[in-house]
Amino acid sequence: MSGASTLELSGVHAGYGDFQALFGVGLRVEPGEAVGVVGPNGAGKTTLLRVISGLIRPRAGTLRFGCRDLAALPAHELPGLGIAHVPENRRLFPNLTVEENLRVGAYAKSARARFAERRDHVYAMFPRLKERRHQLAGTMSGGEQQMCAIGRALMSGPRILLLDEPSAGLAPLVVKQVFDLVARIRGEGLTVLIVEQNVAQVLRVVDRAYVLETGRVSAEGTAADLAADPAIRRSYFGGH
Template identity: 80%
Template sequence: MSDAATLELSGIQAGYGDFQALFGIALRVEPGEAVGVVGPNGAGKTTLLRVISGLLRPRAGSLRYGAHDLTQIPAHRLPEIGIAHVPENRRLFPHLTVEENLKMGAFTPSARAHFAARRDRVFELFPRMAQRRHQLAGTMSGGEQQMCAIGRALMCAPKILLLDEPSAGLAPLVVQQVFDLVRRIREDGLTVLIVEQNVSQVLRVVDRAYVLETGRVAAEGKSTELAADPAIRRSYLGMH
């Protein structure tokens, strides 16, 4: 997207109480890129996304999106500057319909003004959501709920989409469908930062990736290079 900006982190430290989760993280996402953050459980992936999305204040470091200092912007204001977060476990309103959940994502003035057009675009991207528009979100399958959560985030017309473990708890076939959706979103020119344990799937859809281990960047590079790296293949892809 032409008006998108660069997301840049430098020296980010963060944690919870006495526990330090991130140690000097540096990360950069250029407009139009898809970037992955991978690593084992406890590596700090979700903490990193919580810092970027304003849910956790860093203890030190710089966090910028273009001209914006994200450490000074509360989480609920981030959609106004083009940042949308799809949290782990989806966090839908289970007793609301699909369409009502989409409406909850259209809370900025611009999104409210263009609700119908953006809803129709989501239905175009995800035809199953159009079929389920009047169904309660809590009665849908995990894959359908993930589509709804992504669709809700798209309602504010973000410039960058933050995806936290989109394949969590899903069957392998559904995981493939979710990553196919990520590819389609990319084709729209949207910048994507995806945090995920499913390394093999992520490396197929992103341009570059960062590998986190115990709160530090252990490796980074183009997805093709990381997929060919013997250490990455042994540790994360189960290959020798």
Template identity: 55%
Template structure:
């Protein structure tokens, strides 16, 4: 593949956390979803959150991105407190999320979906430049730029969801279940794109049900159970710990 135009704004000084959560609690009404989650992501890392369904992984992404408010605890991005900050301000600071189940606009074209991700851009020329970068990263989207998003395959919709998130040129990309519902071949293709995006300067925090897919791209992982972090290991160490994987993931 030819070298595409880099996407992303680079990383902060490597000595500081890019993202840090300290004792974060979240509730849905009266139901507690996170119970004191603490984790950190360094600039340039790919970090995975793994665990069974309902363990709190997606909730963690949603509270980082501003879609949920923490009931207690601290969230810092590049040294700045963002806990409870509105989602549009979080995006403006450099965090973007590609949501679970993709949520593309099915009756809009690929081009129109990408344009929606560029609402922070100040000019039409800037939007076109960013779309060109996404097309360089995902040539299949360029081939289908006039096609309605609802007619794309699942893998193509996932590329579109990631491309839409990249339109804000984030420093930190939150990926929620990028392989959900995809064939093994298409899932591997999506993870190849994750590796390439990361290689061009975007830090990634990844939620993924397929443990082996997640650990194939991540340098570290946090294991979740019932809204808590129960372990943190480097990816290679986790793959060599079948007892831990079996205990918390059934893997």
């Protein structure tokens, strides 16, 4: 199975209209790894995940997941390959209940048969969602909505989970809870690729990370090495 679900990008260029957001980006995520992509707002982090999940076509470069060429596949086929994307700002259906949102996450034919089993697993991981399963998703707190968005992604039985700015707009205590959840998810063996501005928090839960600045990878290394790097500390840790 080694390499069967390795995510590998090489020389990826992408953008919107006349605007280019990514310039020759390359990265690799091995099965079972948690990898971060960190950098300032506007660095291209969200664009990167949108390219991986098929929402934007790359202008150049290659994207592979195992033996599959992602650039050749329509976005709706990617969940069937085991790629689940938790988008920035969660993008729940606010007028559907928690459980109805989870059902949306299991829309793929292969996932429908295991709906009850995976729903129960999500409720075991997020007991608060079970308590609120009949509540409209739009009426919950930001932290609860983030749990629901992650739970919805897990309903497809993914091999890799793409998390886009999971701490955005959340109170500091809730941010800690969200990263604790990320640590639990990867503790179950799920591969995780997380993009974040909150560098200090993300480096606590990933094995390796890439620094993305103005659409280019400016540094990469183990979480420990990046956390100790003086330039990274000056830029992202307030110099402490």
